[in-house]
Amino acid sequence: MSIPYSNIFSICPKNWEIAPLQEHLFFQEGPGILAKDFRDSGVSLLRLAGVGDKFATLDGCNFLDPEMVDKKWPHFRLDAGDIVTSASASFGRTSIVGKATEGAISYTGIIRFRPRTNKIVPGFIELFLRSPFFENQARSFAVGGVIQHFGPTHLKQMAIALPPIEEQMAISSIIGAFDDKIELNRRMHATLKATAQALFKSWFVDFDPVRAKMEGRAPEGMDEATAALFPDGLEESESDLGRVPRGWKVQSLDEIAEFLNGLALQKFPATDPAGSLPVIKIAELRNGISAKSDRASRDVPEKYIIEDGDFLFSWSGSLLAKFWTEGEGALNQHLFKVTSERYPMWFVSHWVHHHLEEFQSIAASKATTMGHIQRSHLKSAMAICPMDDALKKFDTVMAPFIDASIRNEIESRSLATLRDTLLSKLLRGELRVAQAEKEIFA
Incomplete structure (x- = not known):
């Protein structure tokens, strides 16, 4: 045959x-x-x-x-x-x-x-x-x-x-070590994300520490210094959110952050693939950069160049929001780069995620091929904001969750790249197991 x-x-x-x-x-x-x-x-x-x-x-x-x-x-x-x-x-x-x-x-x-x-x-x-x-x-x-x-x-x-069975097992063991570390990072990422979301909801949506102090109880799961950052009462707000912690403000998403829409990057074609940038579209936001990703020239204005740790939000099609960890790229239209001069990005990102299901519902209701939200929806989506001095202290608790999560994702990307390079060489016999072990553990 x-x-x-x-x-x-x-x-x-x-x-x-x-x-x-x-x-x-x-x-x-x-x-x-x-x-x-x-x-x-x-x-x-x-x-x-x-x-x-x-x-x-x-x-x-x-x-x-x-x-x-x-x-x-x-x-x-x-x-x-x-x-x-x-x-x-x-x-x-x-x-x-x-x-x-x-x-x-x-x-x-x-x-x-x-x-x-x-x-x-x-x-x-x-x-x-x-x-x-x-x-x-x-x-x-x-x-x-x-x-x-x-x-x-x-x-x-x-x-x-x-290869012979013994070599198959050795190759599987080497690549499996990379997979195990990547899987551990994935689980850590999920745990960090869930913990941060739970804290955010408890503190800034449900106001559990405030309600505990109103009832004369010490807020659970925090020391006295952190508990002191929360007021001991609620007051009526001017929005339809009802009562909010005393002294805290209600602001819209477009007041707490800037939402920079991407460019139509076909206007910046890549003339030199080696010196170009991958185009970040909705597909890349969901699945990462691949060989099928479009490329753009580095003539793209600097503010549209994305780096690890930037927070991106797709406002049409599949509405997604995440911290980017796939390396340098160019921001395509239909995606926002979200930044803030006043508020930390963990705070902004959690409020975007808080409203994401509502935004997805709005987009799904559009009688168009690709549903979307408009800037007016950012204006009507509210965030409850602590006083500045308290927010700075909250930052020492919340920011490490995001920072560790981003580090894990970047490390996993590097490990995946090295794993795939080794796998390709090992499966062709271009690199033998003994050589791979020396390279890894050198």
Whole structure:
């Protein structure tokens, strides 16, 4: 049997086996399930939203009737250790099936893999599916217009390069160490974010410390110096927010921050790709910079150049808000760069997130192709602002959460870049395991 695209493995060591993918891997796409099959409970249906992290999750899952599953799809239940990957839209979204997703059914557009022979280990399958050697083959077969996809028919025409089992395990161990650190950073980021959000809501939305002092109780979870920053009473505000802490002001989002709209960056074409900037659009805000990102000239005015730690907010399409950690880029239209001369960015960012669900609802109600909000909505969205001296002291408590979160994200980006570089070289045999260990631990 001739093996298409084997030339991409042409520099592999002689003791590696170049083989058809189907010879050593079992693969199966999820069954054709329709919306009418969904139930309120039952067998979980793994969706694309749950694929991408190290372990698959049931985020955004639907449910299927157990009797229907046993009758129509009994052989599609996922086993712990299976590897799942997206067959459309976002190539490279790959996860391991753990205990939490064992027994679920994967939706159409998700393919699960497992070893067919003893010449490949599951960990190596995962690495191969995330590598350019798989992606390049998948894209060469992918069909469709805006959303491309491939399927089992195409997989049967693909090839894989297999090192000896011992080397597969060593490669998996090296790359796994990077993945473990990135996963730890992700969990730390989630914990920092949840803690900061809980504190913000308690202090600036629910006014728990103020209410405790009104009842003669010491505010929970803080020392006396921090508790002293909160007033001991509420007063009526001029807005429709009702009673707010005594002495605190109510201001609109556009009063506490500046919202700089991006540019139509096709007016700044990149003439030199090496000296250009990636264009930050809504897709980049969601998924990060990629090889598919547009490029812009460095002639872009300086205020539209984005750096790590800048807070960005997309005001149309998929309304998102986050601190940017993907390196230097150019701000495209439909995104705001949010800054403030008076208020710290942790404070501004939390108020944007506080109103984000409302903004998303407004955008969804627009009878247009791409819903959006207007500056008038920023003017009508209110923030409750402490007195300046108190805010400065609150900053010493709240700012470290944001700073640590940004550092974690930047470190994870650097680790991912190094991991992907090593993976590419290791899977081609261009770099051997012993050499990689020396480079990492030197």
